[in-house]
Every structure is written in structure tokens, then in C-alpha cells.
Amino acid sequence: MEKIKRVAVLTSGGDAPGMNAAIRAVVRSGISHGLKVYGVIRGFEGLIGNEIKQILSTDVSNIIQTGGTILKTARSEEFMTAAGRLKAYENLKSRGIEGLIVIGGDGSFAGANQFAKEHNFPVVGIPGTIDNDLYGTDYTIGYDTALNTVVDAVDKIRDTASSHNRIFFVEVMGREAGFIALRSGIASGAEAILIPEVEGQLKKLMKTLAGRGEIKKSSIIIVAEGEREANIWEMAELVRKEIPGSDVRVSILGHIQRGGRPTAYDRVSASRMGIAAVEALISHQYNVMTGLVNNKISLVPLSKTIKMHKEVNRDLLASVNQLI
Structure with missing residues (x-):
């Protein structure tokens, strides 16, 4: 299999502190592997509207400490349609982009998974949501x-x-x-x-x-x-x-x-998962989410993160009665 040469990254759904750290890691890790990295403005909506630009290492300087997302985010009703997803695919292919990294939550991953299946397009997810409700990772960014x-x-x-x-x-x-x-x-x-x-x-x-x-x-x-x-x-x-x-x-x-400045934990976790996402694409591990389980990087099928339910920690729940 040929090595991927161009990848795109986008943020989707609700913003979460640490998304910029993940973007930074994707860009710099990708460049260090000899890839051209593109940023998609306004998530899937921007993918349909062809709001795609190449990002250089200097473009992600001084963003690791900032909240929100420099790529912006938006919810896209059009991406929920087959026609919308086809537009997105054609825009990526026209630029020679061969892989997509999606930073978001379960709704974003559901759209990304559908897109990957319809167009046989390599996708890797990075869990970015303050709710921490994604199956397959102990912690989500934010x-x-x-x-x-x-x-x-x-x-x-x-x-x-x-x-x-x-x-x-x-x-x-x-x-x-x-x-x-x-x-x-x-x-x-x-x-x-x-x-x-x-x-x-x-x-x-x-x-x-x-x-x-x-x-x-x-x-x-x-x-x-x-x-x-x-x-x-x-x-x-x-x-x-x-x-x-x-x-x-x-x-x-x-x-x-x-909002607010991401904690050190979120900055480091986002950086680790951003690097892992790039490495997954390079090693042809597609349609997966990078996660942290027992403080180690893990790869989980996107379809599983969508279908499986993540439960709250029952030990923590049991401790509440003793602390109150």
C-alpha cells in the first residue's frame, strides 16, 4: 500500500479546551512524517463548502494554551445527506487529500463513520468533548x-x-x-x-x-x-x-x-492522541478512534465508539454515599 501523503484535520460538534493542542499535534506530527497537512474550517460544513487550506508548522505556534478551536466548528445538516457527503468527498479528492482526522464527539464520529463507509475513505477520530461520554477512552479532550x-x-x-x-x-x-x-x-x-x-x-x-x-x-x-x-x-x-x-x-x-485555558492534562492527552491519529493513518489503520485506556494509547473502531455505551465509574458512584 502506498504511503499517505496528504491529510486533513477538522473539529466538529461542541468545542472543548484542548482541541487546539490536538490540531497542533496533528500538524506537527504530520509534517515530521513528511505529510502535507490541511485544515478544514467549520467542520463538516466547511468540508462541503471547500473551506480547506494547507497548515504549516508556524500556523500552530502559540495555540496549545488556548481554548476553543482555531479551525472553528459548526453543525452541518447537509453532511447528514448522501449528497452532502459526496460534495465533501469530491473536495478532498480534488486536493489529493487521502486521509481525514476528525476531532469531536459521538455525533461527529457517526457522520465520519458513515462518510468512511460510503466512500471508502480513511478516517481517524480523536475524542474531543467535555462530556467524557465516548466509549473506548478513559478521558476525552476537554x-x-x-x-x-x-x-x-x-x-x-x-x-x-x-x-x-x-x-x-x-x-x-x-x-x-x-x-x-x-x-x-x-x-x-x-x-x-x-x-x-x-x-x-x-x-x-x-x-x-x-x-x-x-x-x-x-x-x-x-x-x-x-x-x-x-x-x-x-x-x-x-x-x-x-x-x-x-x-x-x-x-x-x-x-x-x-471555555478557558486547557489544563496540563488536557494539553498532554490531546498531543498524544493527535500524534497517534497521524501514526494510525500512516500505518493504514483506518476508521478508528484514538483513545487513552489506563494512560496508554488505544485504537477503537469508530463503529464501536458509536454503538457502545460508556458507563460512569461505579466505584466513584459508590463512594458518594460515604462522602456525603
């Missing part, structure tokens, strides 16, 4: 930074909660999974953690809060946005009704969890 952002915010909220004896409900990201809520809740010493993976938490929460009485009125309740029993506003109103005299507030952290 997760560690998001955790630290949440913990820093909750530490500040606790100061005012303690000063006023308030109960704060703090909503963190996680529409389908409670990875951010669980780990940040433990790290910030939350009095309760509610995640989509566990049922019957609301009843237990009410019992816990009612039992605190005069001993400790201030509390921090971490809630994943995908919590199924009730939304954060409904929970707060329930506490107000069931515990008369309670001072209840709601804080939704929102998109601050996506």
Missing part, C-alpha cells in the same frame, strides 16, 4: 478542564452559600451522562449529586436536606442537566415547599464549562 472550571465555580458559590445559609442547586453540563456532575461533585464536596444514570435520587435528596435541620443549612447540590426526575428549577421549588424557611438559589454554569 473533560479535565471542564471539571476544574466547575470546581472553581462551585468553590466560589459555596462561600456565599455558607455566608447566607443557602441551599444552592448548581447545574452542570451532561445531557445524557453524569460524568462531569459526578466527579466535580466529589471534588467540590457537594452535599448531593444528581445524574441521569441513577433513579430515585430526588426522594433521597429531600430526605437528606430535611434531616439536616439546624445543624447545617447551607448545601451545594450538583445536578447534571440531563437529570430525568425533574429539572433544576422544579427541584428548587420542591425544596422551598417541603422545607419551609429554606433559602434556595439556582446557578446554571452553562457554557463557561466549554
Whole structure:
């Protein structure tokens, strides 16, 4: 098999701190292997619109410490169609590009996998999502930074909660999974953690809060946005009704969890996975995702990362009852 000579890289879906570190690693690793590396602006939408340009080593200087993505990102409805994917394929082929590296989450990988199958085109994925919900890797790019952002915010909220004896409900990201809520809740010493993976938490929460009485009125309740029993506003109103005299507030952290300088862990992990993605293409290992398992690089079929469900750490979950 002939050696790949030209590769493209794009970021897709929600942005995550550390994506720039991954882009930098792909570019510099690719160049060191004698490849020409191209960047696709605005993800799959840019692939369809032919927004593709060659990236040099100097183009990725001084980006490892920045959040967001220099390649921009966008969601593309047109890429969900066969016609849209055909346009993307033709644009890549017209430039002689022979491999594509996609940095994103499960939705991005689903599109990339479909594209790879339809056009027999080599694709490698790099897990970039703060939710950490991708099967086949212990950590995704951006997760560690998001955790630290949440913990820093909750530490500040606790100061005012303690000063006023308030109960704060703090909503963190996680529409389908409670990875951010669980780990940040433990790290910030939350009095309760509610995640989509566990049922019957609301009843237990009410019992816990009612039992605190005069001993400790201030509390921090971490809630994943995908919590199924009730939304954060409904929970707060329930506490107000069931515990008369309670001072209840709601804080939704929102998109601050996506931004900010990536932690050292995210920078190093993204760099390792970026290098591994280039090496996978060079060694003709296609349609896989690079991941970190037990702190070692692993390659997992893209189809498996999409189909398989990643569970929260049950040991961490069990430890919550002993810490609260």
C-alpha cells in the first residue's frame, strides 16, 4: 500500500479546551512524517463548502494554551445527506487529500463513520468533548478542564452559600451522562449529586436536606442537566415547599464549562492522541478512534465508539454515599 501523503484535520460538534493542542499535534506530527497537512474550517460544513487550506508548522505556534478551536466548528445538516457527503468527498479528492482526522464527539464520529463507509475513505477520530461520554477512552479532550472550571465555580458559590445559609442547586453540563456532575461533585464536596444514570435520587435528596435541620443549612447540590426526575428549577421549588424557611438559589454554569485555558492534562492527552491519529493513518489503520485506556494509547473502531455505551465509574458512584 502506498504511503499517505496528504491529510486533513477538522473539529466538529461542541468545542472543548484542548482541541487546539490536538490540531497542533496533528500538524506537527504530520509534517515530521513528511505529510502535507490541511485544515478544514467549520467542520463538516466547511468540508462541503471547500473551506480547506494547507497548515504549516508556524500556523500552530502559540495555540496549545488556548481554548476553543482555531479551525472553528459548526453543525452541518447537509453532511447528514448522501449528497452532502459526496460534495465533501469530491473536495478532498480534488486536493489529493487521502486521509481525514476528525476531532469531536459521538455525533461527529457517526457522520465520519458513515462518510468512511460510503466512500471508502480513511478516517481517524480523536475524542474531543467535555462530556467524557465516548466509549473506548478513559478521558476525552476537554473533560479535565471542564471539571476544574466547575470546581472553581462551585468553590466560589459555596462561600456565599455558607455566608447566607443557602441551599444552592448548581447545574452542570451532561445531557445524557453524569460524568462531569459526578466527579466535580466529589471534588467540590457537594452535599448531593444528581445524574441521569441513577433513579430515585430526588426522594433521597429531600430526605437528606430535611434531616439536616439546624445543624447545617447551607448545601451545594450538583445536578447534571440531563437529570430525568425533574429539572433544576422544579427541584428548587420542591425544596422551598417541603422545607419551609429554606433559602434556595439556582446557578446554571452553562457554557463557561466549554471555555478557558486547557489544563496540563488536557494539553498532554490531546498531543498524544493527535500524534497517534497521524501514526494510525500512516500505518493504514483506518476508521478508528484514538483513545487513552489506563494512560496508554488505544485504537477503537469508530463503529464501536458509536454503538457502545460508556458507563460512569461505579466505584466513584459508590463512594458518594460515604462522602456525603
